[in-house]
Amino acid sequence: MNLKIIIAPIAIHWLLTLSGCSIIMALNGTPEPNFDVIKVGATREEVEFELGKPASSKELSDGKKEDSYKYEIGNSPNPGRASIYGYYDLATIGLAEPIFTIIELVQGDDEETQIV
Numbered sequence: 045m046n047l048k049i050i051i052a053p054i055a056i057h058w059l060l061t062l063s064g065c066s067i068i069m070a071l072n073g074t075p076e077p078n079f080d081v082i083k084v085g086a087t088r089e090e091v092e093f094e095l096g097k098p099a100s101s102k103e104l105s106d107g108k109k110e111d112s113y114k115y116e117i118g119n120s121p122n123p124g125r126a127s128i129y130g131y132y133d134l135a136t137i138g139l140a141e142p143i144f145t146i147i148e149l150v151q152g153d154d155e156e157t158q159i160v
Contacts, residue, residue, distance in 0.1 A: 065141065065145045065148075066126075066129045066133075066141060066144035066145045066147065066148045067126045067129045067130050067133070068126075069145070069148035069149075069151075070121070070122050070123075070125040070126035070129060070148060071121055071122075071123060071126045072121060073119040073120045073121040073122065073151070073152070074115075074116045074119050074120070074152070075120055075121065076115075076116075076117055076118075076120050077094040077095050077115055078094055079094070081093075081094055082094055082095075082159075088111075091111075091113070091159060095113040095115055095157070096113065096114075096115065098111035098112055098113055099112050099113060099114045099156070100112045104160065108160050109160070110158055110159070110160050111158070111159050111160075112156060112157070112158050113156065113157050113158075113159065114154060114155070114156050115154075115155055115156075115157075116152045116153070116154055116155070117152065117153050117155050118151060118152045118153050119151045119152030129141075129144045132144070
């Protein structure tokens with residue numbers, strides 16, 4: 045009997061704490077870079093505007109500079125996906141939230157590009 049008294053509030057606490065996490069995660073993604081802007085001959089400023097600051101830079105033997113950029117693909121902010129999560133959370137009384145949170149955690153792939 046005492047175990048049920050302890051477990052019930054803990055379970056309710058976790059359900060309330062986790063409720064809405066997937067919705068917030070779906071709304072707070074990382075916008076994908078626009079690769080149409082980056083072409084041969086693009087300035088460093090244009091590349092950095094799309095990809096951000098380089099993760100690393102190194103000088104090549106011919107005097108040129110190679111920059112390595114890291115970015116995330118497939119995790120753009122998505123209000124539509126967040127709305128679906130919200131509707132399903134209401135329909136399942138929050139029971140679908142752990143599944144949606146796991147789905148959001150595995151969204152996106154880290155990519156790296158080198159530009160000379």
